[in-house]
Amino acid sequence: MKEIIAVVRINKVSATKKALVQVGAAGFTALKVMGRGRLVEDKAVIAERRATLLALAQKDDYNTEKLITEFLDGTRLFPRRMFTVLAHDEDVSKIVAAIIEANRTDYNVGDGKIFVLPVLDAVRVRTRESGDAAI
Structure with missing residues (x-):
């Protein structure tokens, strides 16, 4: 059993949800x-x-210019979405591949x-099932 945590762009939330449903993620x-991620060093x-x-x-x-500067120099945090998925070991690679496919852009960053x-371990509250049966 694995937990997959994916941090993605806000504008990719719908595509990520769709990809997870299509690949059969249990929930x-x-x-x-x-x-913020690693800063781009190329001037x-x-x-x-x-x-x-x-x-x-x-x-x-001035405020717009300040916000853009803070965004580019790493002093400003920016909004993202974090998806958490519990998966059976054999499903991890296809879920990761689906998330990558839904979120990859040509921006290079x-x-x-x-x-x-x-x-x-995992426990389903309603039925008290544990382990893989709880996923």
């Missing part, structure tokens, strides 16, 4: 979280992203992370 939980990429974000903002506003952890 999952999604939470609103805040965080050219940062400059390009800054210009793109400022153009999208369509304002010459910020597509999320997936963690796979062992689970010692």
